[in-house]
Amino acid sequence: MRVSRSLAKTLRQDPGEAETASHRLMLRAGMMMQVGAGVYSYLPLALQSIQKIEAIIREEINAAGGQEVLMPALQPLEIWKQSGRDVAFGDNMFHLFDRREREMVIAPTHEEVITLIATSNVESYRDLPLLLYQIQTKFRDEPRPRAGLLRGREFTMKDAYSFDTDEEALDVTYQRMRIAYRNIFRRCGLPTLEVEADSGAIGGKDSHEFIMPADSGEDTVLVCPTGDYAANSERAISVIFPAPESPEGELTLLETPGVKTIADLVASMGISEAQTLKAVFYAADNAIVLVTIRGDIDVNEVKLKNLLGVRDLRLATADEARSAGLTPGSTSPIGLTSIKRIGDPSIEQGNNFVAGANQDNKHYKNVNYPRDFEVDTIAPIGTSKAGDGCPNCGAFLDEVRGIEVGHVFKLGTFFTRTFGGDYLDDEGKLNPMVMGCYGIGVTRVLAAAIEQNHDDKGILYPAPIAPFQVHLVALNADKEEVSAAADETYAQLLALGYDVLFDDRLGESAGVKFNDADLLGLPVRVVISPRNLKNGVVEIKRRRAAESTQVPAAELSAAVAEALAKDEN
């Protein structure tokens, strides 16, 4: 591609609306344009990267036995009613009416349709296992789209669905897909953590996320430095630090005027957070639930939601708490029997806690479980954090921020039971197929790649997903000998099979061209200039290297190959 003929121009200044690195750089580099909140046009530079990512995905999923299909975004609401997921998705799904006033949706995902496909094509165990996938546009009316392609309302996703005879067969498929995913991210040149994940409301047993470490990420992952454990914080089960224990004291009421929070308690009594209990009240599908947990640990709402099996979970308002008999500021499980009470195991890790008294401006000291209060259920609902112990080896866990780019999980038989997805086994009996599902956010991978690979001058593409591999720059291109040599080099590189962006612009200064090259971040830059021509050399610089090297013009091909190879390590 010749820059003189290319559509998009680079911007010298950062666009005002973009704060996140990938968003800012993609707009500056002329890769995309915003159409609406979370909705973008992909211009050639972005599209070519996306297509390279897709090509790698196709190769690996095909190698894993996948067959590519393409399903519609526009779907009748009916099938979503059938699965009940019209309610589950709620406002996150786009709805519309056709001319006959039939309600349609624009699909956020494709379990319903793929199950219908499998249901009408699979008859016996001889048709299984089956792995179907598509690369297609998803529509989700996100509550808050953000950061360009990191979280859009319209985005490209690779979604794969597997159908197996039973759980054991699904295990095999699931492991094969995990390996395919590792291959995909490795081949894209993108280091990715594979972590245990929450499988969500309909999820089955196993679930893993692929997380690209990046500060701008929305996920927090806990990783054991020994490498034997990695999990999303939504899901992580860690060993908590024990609180100091002492001989049990007598339950004593304290006057604590003005003390409303754990921080207040800690400050006024000179104790540690781990020597307190906090009681947090939630509205769970409109019932009030009281959660008691050690003061140094935060409630993990994902775990709590899963435990309660509710759809909506939020902190209750102070008024709701009062009408349930609680005293905000001094909330306590002590003496409380009227509402559902959940306890985290941390309330047994330590003793003689300070806790609320359910009376204004009063707390108790020497609170001990179960001597002084009861709960209905003890279950781990705390948030793991850095410094907790690894559940496998006890080492201190590290916390890493990252972007979720892939998710695999076992679905089980929910959809096949709903849509009659039965097959005949080798004894002639009907069984529901067992499903797995596997997603990669393709456009998000691009944004995450830039989050992970940039400096203050611009993007640093991993070579496999760069829109072009080589950025050929002609300096003083209006000089006859330069343009002739550059044209020749361009043809030569194309003939060698490289994707080349050729900056053939007349009249742009060297500085402009170099800065554009740094901004676009293609892995290898080749410079043709009067100076180099006089010396009989071409100049090669890797974007990631500080210095350029000069090689005889005849060795160009080998030098480019070597530079690209270096980049892939």
Next chain:
RNA sequence: CGGGGUGUGGCGCAGCCCGGUAGCGCGCCUGCAUGGGGUGCAGGAGGCCGUUGGUUCGAAUCCAAUCACCCCGACCA
């Protein structure tokens, strides 16, 4: 949905308080010079001031409504 903010040439912004018919930088076009890290000089093109309504002799500016977008929180690839 709650909280905070912004809408003025392609991009970044000023002007708004205190109403008088829009300005700066970048980019773009033309010419001359320059020629290895956003080069210089000269000339030029380009704006329904988000939208609607109101106040006024007069509105980018004041009032009201509305729309859009961004950021922070609950959701997901």
